[in-house]
Amino acid sequence: MLSFWERESLSKYDYIIVGGGIVGCSTAYHLKKKKPKAEIAIIERGVFPSGASSKNAGFACFGSLTELVDDRKGLSNDEQLALVEKRWKGLLALRNILGEKNIGFEENGGFEVIRKAELPALEYLDHYNQLLRSIFNHDVYSLKPKLINEFGFNKNDIETIISNPFEGQIDTGKMIKSWWSLCSEMGIKIITGCELVEFEEDHDDVKLICHNGCN
Numbered sequence: 001m002l003s004f005w006e007r008e009s010l011s012k013y014d015y016i017i018v019g020g021g022i023v024g025c026s027t028a029y030h031l032k033k034k035k036p037k038a039e040i041a042i043i044e045r046g047v048f049p050s051g052a053s054s055k056n057a058g059f060a061c062f063g064s065l066t067e068l069v070d071d072r073k074g075l076s077n078d079e080q081l082a083l084v085e086k087r088w089k090g091l092l093a094l095r096n097i098l099g100e101k102n103i104g105f106e107e108n109g110g111f112e113v114i115r116k117a118e119l120p121a122l123e124y125l126d127h128y129n130q131l132l133r134s135i136f137n138h139d140v141y142s143l144k145p146k147l148i149n150e151f152g153f154n155k156n157d158i159e160t161i162i163s164n165p166f167e168g169q170i171d172t173g174k175m176i177k178s179w180w181s182l183c184s185e186m187g188i189k190i191i192t193g194c195e196l197v198e199f200e201e202d203h204d205d206v207k208l209i210c211h212n213g214c215n
């Protein structure tokens, strides 16, 4: 149960964002930019974010050739182009907002291993280089079979390797640390160990019911 003081001063916000991963932090950041006077809090159930943002592989990627070929089942060329552009612009924004050093960004390029089963995707290599030219002004995908030896892969299993110079890697622990620092600097309150269980809407208010009693 919260005291009167806690209820009045510590638990009322204009906006509460649930989850302190990359989506929660970037939402809070952009909201604060738009509404500098708004009181914003992020509630996070973990001691630090316990979701995918700091557990993932750290690929700064926007779609390998076989992923794009697979997406053809549900997306038109225009939709695919728009999606890749959003992903690419998102990565650029991330590098720009947080700083490449602060997120451990390394532009090492990306590589996709092609086995027999993936060979049909190569028919689309020129198509996607052409389609993505308006974003990158350059070929994105190129075949580098010599890398099989260089990387020490088994030649019997792997047909070729596709190289993509525009991808890289991120240290996702550093990235989340930077998001949290930036949000704190902007006056966004981050409350950890607070799991949202349910919420109730009451006219203009929303009441959050959380596991640790910080209603």
Ligand SMILES: Cc1cc2nc3c(=O)[nH]c(=O)nc-3n(C[C@H](O)[C@H](O)[C@H](O)COP(=O)(O)OP(=O)(O)OC[C@H]3O[C@@H](n4cnc5c(N)ncnc54)[C@H](O)[C@@H]3O)c2cc1C
Pocket (backbone or CB within 6 Å): 018, 019, 020, 021, 022, 023, 024, 043, 044, 045, 046, 048, 049, 050, 051, 052, 053, 054, 055, 056, 057, 058, 059, 060, 061, 194, 195, 196, 197
């Ligand atoms: C194994 C794996 C590998 C991946 N590899 C890559 C990759 O290499 N490159 C790439 O771009 N993407 C990758 N992704 C995808 C990427 O990690 C996710 O798209 C991204 O992290 C999603 O961010 P998010 O903020 O929405 O979710 P999350 O990072 O999961 O954040 C959600 C947060 O909300 C909190 N939360 C949830 N419920 C509540 C609640 N009720 N109350 C309070 N807090 C709550 C969680 O604790 C968590 O911290 C990978 C994903 C996985 C799972």
